[in-house]
Amino acid sequence: MSTPCATLDLEVPLDSSQEARFAAFVAAHRDRAVRIAWRLTGEDQAVAEEVAQDAFVRALRALPRFRDEASLATWFHRILVRQALNRRRWRGLRQRWGGLWGDASPLDERTDSAPRPVGDAALRARIAVAMDHLSPGQRAVFTLVHLEGFTVAEAAALVGCAEGTAKSHLHRALASLRAELSQAREEYGT
Amino acid sequence: MSTRSHDDLAALLEEHWAPAATEPAAFEAGIARRHGRSQRRRAALGATLAAVALAFLALHLPAETPPAAEPVPVVQASAAANAGAWWSDAVDPTQRAYALPGTWGALDTLFLQPFDQEM
Numbered sequence: 001m002s003t004p005c006a007t008l009d010l011e012v013p014l015d016s017s018q019e020a021r022f023a024a025f026v027a028a029h030r031d032r033a034v035r036i037a038w039r040l041t042g043e044d045q046a047v048a049e050e051v052a053q054d055a056f057v058r059a060l061r062a063l064p065r066f067r068d069e070a071s072l073a074t075w076f077h078r079i080l081v082r083q084a085l086n087r088r089r090w091r092g093l094r095q096r097w098g099g100l101w102g103d104a105s106p107l108d109e110r111t112d113s114a115p116r117p118v119g120d121a122a123l124r125a126r127i128a129v130a131m132d133h134l135s136p137g138q139r140a141v142f143t144l145v146h147l148e149g150f151t152v153a154e155a156a157a158l159v160g161c162a163e164g165t166a167k168s169h170l171h172r173a174l175a176s177l178r179a180e181l182s183q184a185r186e187e188y189g190t
Numbered sequence: 191m192s193t194r195s196h197d198d199l200a201a202l203l204e205e206h207w208a209p210a211a212t213e214p215a216a217f218e219a220g221i222a223r224r225h226g227r228s229q230r231r232r233a234a235l236g237a238t239l240a241a242v243a244l245a246f247l248a249l250h251l252p253a254e255t256p257p258a259a260e261p262v263p264v265v266q267a268s269a270a271a272n273a274g275a276w277w278s279d280a281v282d283p284t285q286r287a288y289a290l291p292g293t294w295g296a297l298d299t300l301f302l303q304p305f306d307q308e309m
Binding site for chain 2: 023026027030031034035038039045048049050052053054056057060120123124127128131146147174177178181184
């Protein structure tokens with residue numbers, strides 16, 4: 001469970017009620033935001049935290065525009081998902097074109113200092129490979145619906161596609177993951 | 191695929207494919223740091239845009255605005271110089287306030303004013 005934060009040391013003219021509101025919002029959504037960013041980007045913990053922090057900074061700017069927390073949370077998750085997908089897209093472009101200029105990606109050099117994710121390392125690597133075989137849309141919809149508890153309609157809105165497209169993404173993602181991870185499921189008894 | 195299959199797959203990933211727990215204080219310090227950087231970047235962008243706008247205005251606005259009400263000296267001079275000309279009695283300097291100084295004023299005096307008189 002996340003720890004509530006009394007105040008944030010922000011260089012922004014917020015009144016105390018707004019600052020407390022934002023601190024409560026961060027405390028309520030921090031863990032889930034990092035988890036979503038980690039699963040969508042497929043990178044290390046530091047990158048996931050950066051993506052989540054950027055989304056929270058945008059939420060801070062947008063805070064006065066939203067009166068209720070539900071609409072702010074919906075808007076925040078949409079920003080978070082799009083930033084994570086953009087990050088993954090840019091990473092793919094860098095990997096594709098980086099070799100032409102001999103550019104070593106700095107993102108890949110800091111994995112040693114990052115905290116270790118939970119779970120068995122070998123199984124985690126197999127899951128990561130299976131997830132990498134999904135398209136960005138399939139990966140996002142599967143993660144949001146089956147791992148984060150959003151409805152298909154909500155996931156479609158977050159990813160920015162039609163509900164029918166989201167259902168199609170979900171169906172294909174499940175088929176692909178089931179095929180790739182069936183043996184692992186038997187080994188780990190789930 | 192059965193619902194059970196979905197649940198098994200989700201449970202496997204939920205258990206074995208999640209990030210480590212986030213340290214709240216470090217995370218919130220990261221938000222504050224990023225927000226400060228974002229504010230500074232926006233302020234620098236605003237200052238740059240203002241400087242570009244000022245430079246644009248400085249380049250494109252005239253250095254000094256010519257007086258609107260006073261008659262242009264060239265016109266007065268040309269009117270006086272042409273006082274003996276056959277068309278000079280009809281020259282009204284106040285009607286020539288739009289005339290341009292310098293070369294254009296001289297051209298106006300030489301060619302356009304006589305033409306105006308003939309018309």
